Amino acid sequence: YNPELIRNISIIAHIDHGKTTLVDRILELTHSIDERKMKDQYLDMMDIERERGITIKSQPVKIYFNSKDGNKYEINIIDTPGHVDFTYEVSRSLAACEGAVLLVDASQGVEAQTVTNTYLAIENDLEIIAALNKIDLPNANPEETMLELDDLIGLDVDSIKTISGKTGEGVEELLETIVSKIPPPTSKGTSKDKLKALIFDAIYDRYKGIIINTRVFSGTIKKGDKIKLMATGKDYEVIELGIFHPEMTESDSLSAGEVGYIVAGIKNIEEAKVGDTITSSLDPISKPLEGYQEVKPMVYAGLYPGVPDYYEELRKALDKLKLNDASFSFIPENSPAMGFGFRCGFLGLLHMEVIRERIEREFELAVILTAPSVVYKAKLRNSEIVEINNPAEYPEPDSIDKVFEPYAKLEIITPPEYMGNLINLAQVEKRGEFLSVSNAGKNRVVLHFEIPLAELIFDFFDKMKAISRGYASMDYEFLDYRQSDLIKVKILVNKEPVDALSFIAHKSKAYETARKVVDKLQDLIPKHQFEIPVQGYADGRIIARSTIKAFRKDVLAKCYGGDITRKMKLLEKQKAGKKKMREIGNVNIPQDAFLALLRIN
Ligand code: GTP
Numbered sequence: 001y002n003p004e005l006i007r008n009i010s011i012i013a014h015i016d017h018g019k020t021t022l023v024d025r026i027l028e029l030t031h032s033i034d035e036r037k038m039k040d041q042y043l044d045m046m047d048i049e050r051e052r053g054i055t056i057k058s059q060p061v062k063i064y065f066n067s068k069d070g071n072k073y074e075i076n077i078i079d080t081p082g083h084v085d086f087t088y089e090v091s092r093s094l095a096a097c098e099g100a101v102l103l104v105d106a107s108q109g110v111e112a113q114t115v116t117n118t119y120l121a122i123e124n125d126l127e128i129i130a131a132l133n134k135i136d137l138p139n140a141n142p143e144e145t146m147l148e149l150d151d152l153i154g155l156d157v158d159s160i161k162t163i164s165g166k167t168g169e170g171v172e173e174l175l176e177t178i179v180s181k182i183p184p185p186t187s188k189g190t191s192k193d194k195l196k197a198l199i200f201d202a203i204y205d206r207y208k209g210i211i212i213n214t215r216v217f218s219g220t221i222k223k224g225d226k227i228k229l230m231a232t233g234k235d236y237e238v239i240e241l242g243i244f245h246p247e248m249t250e251s252d253s254l255s256a257g258e259v260g261y262i263v264a265g266i267k268n269i270e271e272a273k274v275g276d277t278i279t280s281s282l283d284p285i286s287k288p289l290e291g292y293q294e295v296k297p298m299v300y301a302g303l304y305p306g307v308p309d310y311y312e313e314l315r316k317a318l319d320k321l322k323l324n325d326a327s328f329s330f331i332p333e334n335s336p337a338m339g340f341g342f343r344c345g346f347l348g349l350l351h352m353e354v355i356r357e358r359i360e361r362e363f364e365l366a367v368i369l370t371a372p373s374v375v376y377k378a379k380l381r382n383s384e385i386v387e388i389n390n391p392a393e394y395p396e397p398d399s400i401d402k403v404f405e406p407y408a409k410l411e412i413i414t415p416p417e418y419m420g421n422l423i424n425l426a427q428v429e430k431r432g433e434f435l436s437v438s439n440a441g442k443n444r445v446v447l448h449f450e451i452p453l454a455e456l457i458f459d460f461f462d463k464m465k466a467i468s469r470g471y472a473s474m475d476y477e478f479l480d481y482r483q484s485d486l487i488k489v490k491i492l493v494n495k496e497p498v499d500a501l502s503f504i505a506h507k508s509k510a511y512e513t514a515r516k517v518v519d520k521l522q523d524l525i526p527k528h529q530f531e532i533p534v535q536g537y538a539d540g541r542i543i544a545r546s547t548i549k550a551f552r553k554d555v556l557a558k559c560y561g562g563d564i565t566r567k568m569k570l571l572e573k574q575k576a577g578k579k580k581m582r583e584i585g586n587v588n589i590p591q592d593a594f595l596a597l598l599r600i601n
Pocket of ligand 1: 014136163
């Protein structure tokens with residue numbers, strides 16, 4: 001153990017700029033894993049991550065690098081998620097490091113998360129090494145990307161590296177720069193001081209229970225030690241600890257400057273909070289590390305078993321998912337239309353999609369997800385303040401004094417030619433307020449807005465991409481709650497109110513949205529043997545209406561006289577299809593219809 005030879009780094013980048021590929025090359029170059037085990041995207045462990053090509057969970061790895069200066073360095077690389085939903089995880093991973101490699105795709109240029117993540121790195125006092133990636137691509141434009149970095153972040157152009165994670169070009173030089181420029185962890189504490197360590201991630205393992213990923217700032221942790229987690233004040237005994245090389249490998253101790261894992265008989269992921277500080281139970285420090293915050297779900301949706309009988313199975317699946325994901329929350333909910341289910345909290349829409357996919361894949365359960373909603377607040381006439389994360393529970397209009405909705409700070413980076421239409425989108429269509437614009441290089445501008453969060457979570461991203469032909473990127477951050485003129489719209493199918501379809505809208509858009517939703521439902525709900533009215537109701541009256549026409553023929557009519565197996569097949573197919581439907585007022589409503597609000601436009 002020589003802390004002078006340790007380097008702790010993160011790689012930060014906009015989504016898809018090539019972090020995971022770069023780490024693959026580094027693992028190869030330093031012979032850190034068996035070539036037979038080397039598969040592309042080694043760090044992206046979850047199937048969904050591999051398929052979608054995105055990193056969701058941070059996964060640290062330790063490598064050894066023989067530098068030209070004659071030393072063998074230990075480099076801990078903490079990969080970070082690139083998606084906006086997971087900013088808090090990025091921030092905690094950065095807090096575990098002394099330096100960061102800022103990776104920018106030279107064929108794409110600087111994008112929104114490049115900037116956000118760089119600011120996070122600066123806030124954490126990290127030494128930053130910028131590297132332009134994908135220079136093997138014919139359309140790479142390193143010169144222009146350097147100008148953008150200079151304008152946006154004020155980076156010294158001469159210090160910027162050029163590399164290709166794909167071909168490996170420049171990767172060895174990058175490692176040399178890392179060991180020479182990034183400081184060792186020694187200035188932050190020594191192994192002789194009291195124990196102070198950061199939890200930057202926690203995962204659940206079926207055999208070991210909760211595994212904490214930690215960075216030790218000062219002191220030493222050994223097997224058998226009693227540790228205290230400062231957020232809860234609870235004590236545990238260290239059962240096992242070790243490093244990531246790159247798989248979990250047991251070791252005797254973890255000392256100041258090192259990164260590794262700890263198993264301490266923790267049963268519940270909520271006890272091992274990301275961002276929390278670990279200290280010694282016998283000789284604790286008085287103040288935890290700074291910057292710890294509880295993550296709060298931004299988006300809520302109802303989740304119901306596809307087949308009502310599977311409620312218990314769904315609860316078990318959610319319990320298991322929760323073990324691994326402290327930012328996911330759920331409580332039982334009972335909907336008159338949908339039966340028993342859960343109201344779930346997510347960090348954002350991607351997080352919601354990931355959870356839904358994991359339930360369907362890992363637990364093989366079909367589920368119905370209802371349209372997501374942000375958390376509104378209402379001050380009632382009796383002065384009580386209530387939080388509303390379910391439109392079905394919106395208070396009666398006469399009981400409300402004021403309603404508030406969450407606002408976000410939004411930044412969009414785009415080529416200047418799309419600026420007008422993007423401002424239009426945010427300001428006219430999405431109730432945002434345009435604040436200012438700044439330049440970055442020749443081909444980029446940064447637009448600053450304040451905008452209701454509810455307007456961002458639906459189709460904003462897709463619209464922004466469409467307007468800018470894919471060139472614009474965005475990032476947002478919760479700002480505050482503001483008073484707003486909101487109204488609840490109820491949806492009735494065949495005259496029955498379907499609580500899971502109701503939504504909260506701004507008054508200026510309630511009529512238009514209701515109209516679009518009932519039209520969309522007309523497309524999404526299949527024809528029945530009778531005519532079905534679909535209505536939007538607000539302000540004490542029907543504000544929109546559509547009609548699903550009746551079948552002209554019975555499904556089976558076609559088969560009369562036909563062969564019996566064909567008829568059986570058709571029936572079977574219908575049965576399978578019904579699995580993810582709900583029958584409400586004699587109408588079968590398929591899963592897709594519950595997300596009608598997401599599908600309008
Ligand atoms: P997230 O984890 O989702 O943030 O993405 P990432 O930054 O880890 O990106 P990833 O490594 O998955 O790379 C994204 C895509 O770019 C993949 O299709 C890679 O094959 C490709 N790619 C990465 N590096 C290079 C490079 O140097 N050259 C070329 N031509 N392609 C690259």
